[in-house]
Amino acid sequence: MTEPGIMLSTVQDITTALKDKPGALLPILHGVQDALGYIPVDSIPHIAKALNLSRAEVHGVISFYHYFRDTPPGKHTIHLCRAESCQSRGSKQLENHVKNKLAIDFHETTPDGKFSLEPVYCLGNCACSPAMQIGNEIYGRVSPDLFDNAINELRELA
Amino acid sequence: MSTTIYVPCDSSAISLGADRVAAAIAYEAEKRGIAIQLIRNGSRGLFWLEPLVEVVTGKGRVGYGPVQVSDVPGLFDAAFLQGEPHHRSLGLIEELDYLKKQQRLTFARIGKTDPVNLDEYVINDGYRGLTNALSMAPQDIVKHVTDSGLRGRGGAAFPTGIKWNTVLNTPDEQKYIVCNADEGDSGTFSDRMVMEGDPFVLIEGMTIAGLAVGATQGYIYLRVEYPHAHAALNTAIEKAYQADYLGNNIQSSGKKFDLEVRLGAGAYICGEETSLMESLEGKRGLVRFKPPLPAISGLFGKPTVINNVISLASVPIILDKGGDYYRNFGMGRSRGTLPVQLAGNIKYPGLVELAFGLTLRELLYDFGGGSATGRPIRAVQVGGPLGAYLPESQFDTLVDYEAFAGIWAVLGHGGIVVFDDTVDMAEMARYSMEFCAIESCGKCTPCRIGSTRGYEVIDDIINGRDVNKNIPLLRDLCDTLLNGSLCALGGMTPYPVLSALNHFPEDFGISDKANAA
Ligand SMILES: Cc1cc2nc3c(=O)[nH]c(=O)nc-3n(C[C@H](O)[C@H](O)[C@H](O)COP(=O)(O)O)c2cc1C
Ligand code: SF4
Ligand code: FES
Ligand code: FES
Numbered sequence: 001m002t003e004p005g006i007m008l009s010t011v012q013d014i015t016t017a018l019k020d021k022p023g024a025l026l027p028i029l030h031g032v033q034d035a036l037g038y039i040p041v042d043s044i045p046h047i048a049k050a051l052n053l054s055r056a057e058v059h060g061v062i063s064f065y066h067y068f069r070d071t072p073p074g075k076h077t078i079h080l081c082r083a084e085s086c087q088s089r090g091s092k093q094l095e096n097h098v099k100n101k102l103a104i105d106f107h108e109t110t111p112d113g114k115f116s117l118e119p120v121y122c123l124g125n126c127a128c129s130p131a132m133q134i135g136n137e138i139y140g141r142v143s144p145d146l147f148d149n150a151i152n153e154l155r156e157l158a
Numbered sequence: 159m160s161t162t163i164y165v166p167c168d169s170s171a172i173s174l175g176a177d178r179v180a181a182a183i184a185y186e187a188e189k190r191g192i193a194i195q196l197i198r199n200g201s202r203g204l205f206w207l208e209p210l211v212e213v214v215t216g217k218g219r220v221g222y223g224p225v226q227v228s229d230v231p232g233l234f235d236a237a238f239l240q241g242e243p244h245h246r247s248l249g250l251i252e253e254l255d256y257l258k259k260q261q262r263l264t265f266a267r268i269g270k271t272d273p274v275n276l277d278e279y280v281i282n283d284g285y286r287g288l289t290n291a292l293s294m295a296p297q298d299i300v301k302h303v304t305d306s307g308l309r310g311r312g313g314a315a316f317p318t319g320i321k322w323n324t325v326l327n328t329p330d331e332q333k334y335i336v337c338n339a340d341e342g343d344s345g346t347f348s349d350r351m352v353m354e355g356d357p358f359v360l361i362e363g364m365t366i367a368g369l370a371v372g373a374t375q376g377y378i379y380l381r382v383e384y385p386h387a388h389a390a391l392n393t394a395i396e397k398a399y400q401a402d403y404l405g406n407n408i409q410s411s412g413k414k415f416d417l418e419v420r421l422g423a424g425a426y427i428c429g430e431e432t433s434l435m436e437s438l439e440g441k442r443g444l445v446r447f448k449p450p451l452p453a454i455s456g457l458f459g460k461p462t463v464i465n466n467v468i469s470l471a472s473v474p475i476i477l478d479k480g481g482d483y484y485r486n487f488g489m490g491r492s493r494g495t496l497p498v499q500l501a502g503n504i505k506y507p508g509l510v511e512l513a514f515g516l517t518l519r520e521l522l523y524d525f526g527g528g529s530a531t532g533r534p535i536r537a538v539q540v541g542g543p544l545g546a547y548l549p550e551s552q553f554d555t556l557v558d559y560e561a562f563a564g565i566w567a568v569l570g571h572g573g574i575v576v577f578d579d580t581v582d583m584a585e586m587a588r589y590s591m592e593f594c595a596i597e598s599c600g601k602c603t604p605c606r607i608g609s610t611r612g613y614e615v616i617d618d619i620i621n622g623r624d625v626n627k628n629i630p631l632l633r634d635l636c637d638t639l640l641n642g643s644l645c646a647l648g649g650m651t652p653y654p655v656l657s658a659l660n661h662f663p664e665d666f667g668i669s670d671k672a673n674a675a
Pocket of ligand 2: 598644
């Protein structure tokens with residue numbers, strides 16, 4: 001978790017830099033999530049004030065979009081594709097394997113804080129299904145073994 | 159002279175190890191003291207061969223694939239830098255049937271060039287369309303697009319020229335060009351390949367659109383799931399500004415066009431054009447009532463052209479070679495080419511750009527080679543998550559908007575997802591309802607509530623509870639969705655659900671088709 005002071009100055013910097021763009025809210029929310037990993041509830045009043053919006057409006061936008069989150073993610077976020085092309089290549093079995101391996105469900109984080117698991121509905125990698133993303137890294141033709149290797153590598157790094 | 163080697167930077171190629179292969183080639187060359195020029199190109203779209211390495215030889219570009227890091231020393235030993243044989247050799251890349259049989263207009267450069275090299279873009283026919291457009295009256299630019307017969311490639315297939323004409327004839331001091339790069343449809347990746355593999359062609363298309371309708375600001379609304387496309391677009395936009403292809407004085411014409419990429423945030427509904435504009439304005443992506451049309455009152459209430467990536471990326475060649483040139487491809491009211499994406503359980507998945515008019519079967523078998531598992535193909539879903547499932551008996555349908563409409567199906571964005579005979583179509587129908595429930599913007603009750611009710615009913619059917627009562631209930635729900643939804647998310651979810659039920663009743667526990675009705 002970020003120190004409250006650092007958190008607020010980061011939010012302030014991002015908001016000041018972007019608030020005059022037309023339709024600035026999404027760019028600001030992306031900026032905050034890129035910097036902090038999530039959009040802390042405490043940042044909402046600052047963002048709302050800078051854009052002349054109510055807190056409820058800002059909160060409403062954050063909650064509308066699956067990608068934005070208001071809780072800290074694990075060190076690595078795994079986006080596992082659930083969509084049709086990946087299903088045709090065994091993504092359901094893979095999903096079971098992943099959930100068992102990490103012992104968490106979608107929208108959860110492992111107790112050691114290493115991995116968060118999120119569903120995603122197509123990564124545009126449907127020619128190499130099943131697909132997943134870990135952070136910005138994309139993986140294709142993911143087998144249970146490939147998944148285990150990727151996870152073990154990241155565990156050793158961290 | 160140093161040998162030129164290409165290794166794709168396309169994210170599907172990267173997902174199969176292209177970055178590691180590129181690094182291994184650079185390392186091995188250095189170790190052996192051999193000078194090479196390593197270029198990261200877009201993908202040719204032959205994904206079963208990725209990572210596909212190409213070497214420039216006197217005879218042409220020789221391909222090797224799929225290459226893994228462990229193959230690299232052996233490739234050097236076999237003198238692949240001279241195009242010599244190796245068990246990964248594919249021969250001259252342009253001679254591969256899969257490529258040779260295609261008609262690549264929109265994808266003409268993709269896979270051949272370094273995507274973010276502006277000089278290479280210009281040498282390979284880039285910015286010829288813009289050069290022509292700069293010397294034309296706006297009406298004449300629009301006329302070329304109208305004459306080309308181009309229809310929107312994002313899904314609804316609305317004639318692009320007519321849309322542009324409305325914006326042209328709606329006076330306002332501020333108008334916008336918005337590129338829909340949300341590419342939410344599962345089974346599709348052609349937009350991604352363009353943005354990663356030839357971003358300048360999209361920038362050029364949007365600039366031409368700006369000149370055509372009198373818009374000076376463009377936005378590309380890009381899905382956040384595409385970080386590589388994001389990077390490529392931003393690099394290309396910066397280079398276009400530096401070379402005066404964007405900005406206040408495009409190629410000394412006195413014309414202005416600015417362009418910016420904005421990221422979505424994982425909401426499928428934000429691909430719907432009015433939801434997308436709400437999102438660009440910084441709001442929840444609630445679908446707007448139409449009218450007013452976006453062409454008259456769109457982004458920030460201003461006249462707005464909103465087009466899909468492929469629609470806009472097809473504009474440069476139309477302005478380069480003329481509307482008639484493009485129109486001469488295709489059939490009936492489907493003119494030009496469609497970049498089809500073969501995905502799912504298929505042996506040769508990839509990008510196939512061809513004139514409209516061949517059959518689905520030719521795509522599945524002549525190009526696709528049948529299923530990847532070698533089992534019979536049982537069903538294909540065409541046109542994304544809101545597209546119908548087609549059984550074998552419909553594989554002779556022509557790739558043509560009207561032919562698909564004729565069998566209660568859609569071409570959509572051209573994605574084809576293949577399933578073998580292990581698929582459970584009741585499960586697929588359930589997933590369609592679940593997807594609708596997850597992605598609904600919440601504005602209409604049938605879509606918001608009916609979709610949840612929908613997958614509960616299908617659960618009951620799957621579990622064999624009151625099938626005779628639940629099948630009519632499911633049909634009623636689909637009727638309500640079809641008729642009571644504001645947009646196609648609710649309105650078309652019945653396409654995959656009912657087509658699954660009608661063509662594969664046995665998966666729903668119904669023994670004969672008559673009872674399914
Ligand atoms: C639920 C829904 C999702 C859509 N998603 C996309 C999308 O991801 N990309 C796209 O280009 N069009 C999408 N569309 C179609 C757009 O609303 C619109 O028709 C298109 O952007 C117009 O551009 P075009 O005429 O060039 O196709 C979607 C429509 C609906 C109803
Ligand atoms: S059909 Fe669904 S997604 Fe479309 S406007 Fe209605 S509630 Fe929103
Ligand atoms: S929060 Fe809905 S998919 Fe992640
Ligand atoms: S359906 Fe999984 S990547 Fe497209």
